[in-house]
Amino acid sequence: MKIKRYRRAAQLLTVFAIFFIPVLNVFELYFIKGTFISMDIGDAAMADPLAVFQSMIAAGRVNEYMLGSVVIPVVLMLLLGRVWCSWFCPYYLCAEFMSWMRGKLRMKAYKPKFAENIHIKQSKVRYIFLFAGLVLMAVAGVPILNLISAPGIISTQAMVLVKFHYVTFELVFVAVLLLLELFYFRFWCRFLCPTGTFLSFFRSKRGMTVRKVRTECSDCMSCVRSCPMMINPMTMGDTSHCNNCGDCVDACPDNKKEDTLKFTFK
Amino acid sequence: MRNRFTELFEGLLNSNPFKNYYKKNRLRPPGAANEETFMELCIRCARCIEVCPYDSIERADLFEKLQIGTPYVYPENKACYLCMRCMKVCPTGALNPKLTDGKHVRMGIAVINQNICLNFLYYKDEMTGVSSTGTAQLCGTCYNVCPYTDEAIVMEKFILPVVTDKCTGCGICTEKCPATPEKAIAIYPEGMPVDKNTGYFGRRSKVHGEERKKSKDALKGEKLLEEKQKIDSSDAKPDFEYNTENYDQEW
Numbered sequence: 001m002k003i004k005r006y007r008r009a010a011q012l013l014t015v016f017a018i019f020f021i022p023v024l025n026v027f028e029l030y031f032i033k034g035t036f037i038s039m040d041i042g043d044a045a046m047a048d049p050l051a052v053f054q055s056m057i058a059a060g061r062v063n064e065y066m067l068g069s070v071v072i073p074v075v076l077m078l079l080l081g082r083v084w085c086s087w088f089c090p091y092y093l094c095a096e097f098m099s100w101m102r103g104k105l106r107m108k109a110y111k112p113k114f115a116e117n118i119h120i121k122q123s124k125v126r127y128i129f130l131f132a133g134l135v136l137m138a139v140a141g142v143p144i145l146n147l148i149s150a151p152g153i154i155s156t157q158a159m160v161l162v163k164f165h166y167v168t169f170e171l172v173f174v175a176v177l178l179l180l181e182l183f184y185f186r187f188w189c190r191f192l193c194p195t196g197t198f199l200s201f202f203r204s205k206r207g208m209t210v211r212k213v214r215t216e217c218s219d220c221m222s223c224v225r226s227c228p229m230m231i232n233p234m235t236m237g238d239t240s241h242c243n244n245c246g247d248c249v250d251a252c253p254d255n256k257k258e259d260t261l262k263f264t265f266k
Numbered sequence: 267m268r269n270r271f272t273e274l275f276e277g278l279l280n281s282n283p284f285k286n287y288y289k290k291n292r293l294r295p296p297g298a299a300n301e302e303t304f305m306e307l308c309i310r311c312a313r314c315i316e317v318c319p320y321d322s323i324e325r326a327d328l329f330e331k332l333q334i335g336t337p338y339v340y341p342e343n344k345a346c347y348l349c350m351r352c353m354k355v356c357p358t359g360a361l362n363p364k365l366t367d368g369k370h371v372r373m374g375i376a377v378i379n380q381n382i383c384l385n386f387l388y389y390k391d392e393m394t395g396v397s398s399t400g401t402a403q404l405c406g407t408c409y410n411v412c413p414y415t416d417e418a419i420v421m422e423k424f425i426l427p428v429v430t431d432k433c434t435g436c437g438i439c440t441e442k443c444p445a446t447p448e449k450a451i452a453i454y455p456e457g458m459p460v461d462k463n464t465g466y467f468g469r470r471s472k473v474h475g476e477e478r479k480k481s482k483d484a485l486k487g488e489k490l491l492e493e494k495q496k497i498d499s500s501d502a503k504p505d506f507e508y509n510t511e512n513y514d515q516e517w
């Protein structure tokens with residue numbers, strides 16, 4: 001069974017949830033409530049760690065509600081890696097859809113050649129962008145990075161759509177990003193997304209990680225070609241770029257004979 | 267090192283246009299921290315908006331000074347019915363989750379415009395014997411709908427509604443007030459400076475200030491002090507020519 005099937009199911013379930021949760025709430029069922037900036041399931045509160053971090057900086061203090069709401073995302077991140085991105089984020093699903101569209105439109109895919117040091121370049125851009133955003137946010141004194149959090153926008157817009165039957169201008173931002181996805185392969189998730197960057201700070205090498213468990217393999221490079229984050233799964237699975245999507249594990253032909261590229265815990 | 271430029275710079279840093287932006291009849295949800303802290307804490311997650319069973323809370327628009335996505339209650343459209351749900355879901359404490367009793371909510375304060383309020387008009391008509399509107403209508407809706415009747419709104423002389431400091435600012439009175447085209451009762455958000463609310467002495471000092479600007483030979487500095495020192499209750503009172511007529515006018 002391919003990992004991608006499970007992943008797709010999880011993604012579709014989340015998309016369904018962002019529309020269905022507001023419906024539940026319209027009928028006053030409050031067991032599960034919230035958006036992807038912050039969500040409650042039963043009594044467990046979760047919030048986007050970056051959003052909470054911003055309000056910590058802006059307010060210059062920390063309170064127990066803030067700390068309580070980042071526990072689950074951070075623990076999940078430490079245990080399972082950046083699964084939020086590839087298994088749940090609605091933007092990621094849209095971006096994958098755009099890749100598929102590009103194939104259908106017979107556009108020449110703009111995917112740069114793999115280079116061993118590409119992740120360093122990616123990291124530089126990501127950190128500079130996040131840092132600049134945080135500085136801007138601190139000057140304004142208002143958590144404004146949430147205004148460019150793609151998953152947050154998508155889910156709040158879904159909620160507004162269900163509850164008030166309109167959408168606001170913020171959706172244009174996501175639409176423009178998706179349009180650009182047609183020309184620059186996964187540029188938002190690889191280079192810019194502040195939510196993803198901040199989450200990846202909590203990446204632990206002991207959590208779920210893609211590793212080559214055999215020393216030898218047929219060196220077909222299928223995994224390198226399949227990786228949406230443009231890294232080499234055989235060596236860089238434990239960097240903060242890998243979002244544990246499992247595409248490389250699916251792509252590896254050696255896995256059929258003997259475990260080669262696998263998700264491992266350490 | 268203090269000069270005009272450092273002062274200008276300080277002024278710029280201290281007056282953050284994004285954090286002190288008030289409008290009449292536009293309130294933060296109940297339990298909100300003061301506007302400045304609220305803008306710092308609120309991560310615009312829309313949870314409070316989602317959970318409100320009356321659809322009272324709305325998202326702010328795009329073109330309102332970076333307020334976009336923050337929650338507002340517009341009592342003219344839909345007031346807050348103090349069900350106390352929204353503050354429980356706030357993940358950052360922008361709305362105080364410890365608040366459980368509606369009577370401690372202070373979203374703002376209701377202010378009655380006595381020139382429009384039907385009851386005040388009725389009372390004036392009756393006192394003067396002249397009808398200003400041609401029709402006499404008695405209302406009292408705000409008194410009846412207020413969740414804290416007789417605490418937050420009391421009736422003076424049995425017909426004149428007066429708002430007390432127990433007012434929670436929920437805005438139900440504003441939503442229901444029948445006066446047209448403008449509602450006779452409006453909510454001023456907590457923290458918004460309202461000169462209508464400054465009370466008798468505030469109003470008087472304002473009149474003084476304006477009078478002083480007008481007259482050339484107004485008392486100033488030493489002369490004023492001298493004049494004030496002369497005040498002595500045992501003796502004949504000195505003359506101060508202050509116009510007291512418009513102290514009680516509608517502001």
Ligand code: SF4
Nearest residue numbers: 085089092189193196
């Ligand atoms: S990087 Fe950002 S947009 Fe991309 S999948 Fe992760 S959270 Fe979603």
Ligand code: SF4
Nearest residue numbers: 227242243245246248
């Ligand atoms: S290394 Fe593998 S699991 Fe990680 S992002 Fe690339 S393809 Fe997905």
Ligand code: SF4
Nearest residue numbers: 318346347349350352
């Ligand atoms: S207290 Fe209840 S009615 Fe008032 S804004 Fe909050 S959820 Fe809505």
Ligand code: SF4
Nearest residue numbers: 308309311312314356
């Ligand atoms: S629940 Fe709190 S943080 Fe979220 S939008 Fe409402 S006030 Fe802001």
Ligand code: SF4
Nearest residue numbers: 383384405406408443
């Ligand atoms: S509801 Fe409006 S018109 Fe009626 S008494 Fe109250 S303020 Fe006056």
